[in-house]
Amino acid sequence: MKPKMTFYTKPNCKLCDDAKALLETxxxxxxxxxxxxxxxxxxxxxxxxxxxxxxxxxHDQEINAEELNPETLDTFLKENLSD
Known part of the structure; x- marks a missing residue:
């Protein structure tokens, strides 16, 4: 079973759309x-x-709009998904 990232968003949110595209990458x-x-x-x-x-x-770790960029997301994922 793959790990699951929870993504909180809302409609008509450009930052959310950009973050989702980055997360999907x-x-x-x-x-x-x-x-x-x-x-x-x-x-x-x-x-x-x-x-x-x-x-x-x-789990209990979050990254929000203020912190979200390719570098911080990569670090967040490495720290949380590395075996």
Whole structure:
């Protein structure tokens, strides 16, 4: 079973679209599944992530919009998915 990255997003979010494309690029290298959640469909998620989406989460580790770029995502994935 592949590891699963949780991706918090919302519609009409350019940063989210860019982050998803970047995440999908790394998906080919690191072999993981992406579980996407629209924060607008869940009040708790909306309250928690409204100001920080897109957010990528693996277990209890998160990377948000402020931190997200190719280098930090690569490091995040290496640290969390390396055997």
């Amino acid at each position: 790394y998906q080919l290298m690191y072999s993981f599944d992406i579980e996407e959640h629209n924060i607008e469909e869940d009040d708790e998620l909306l309250e928690k992530y409204f100001l920080t989406i897109p957010v990528i989460k693996y």
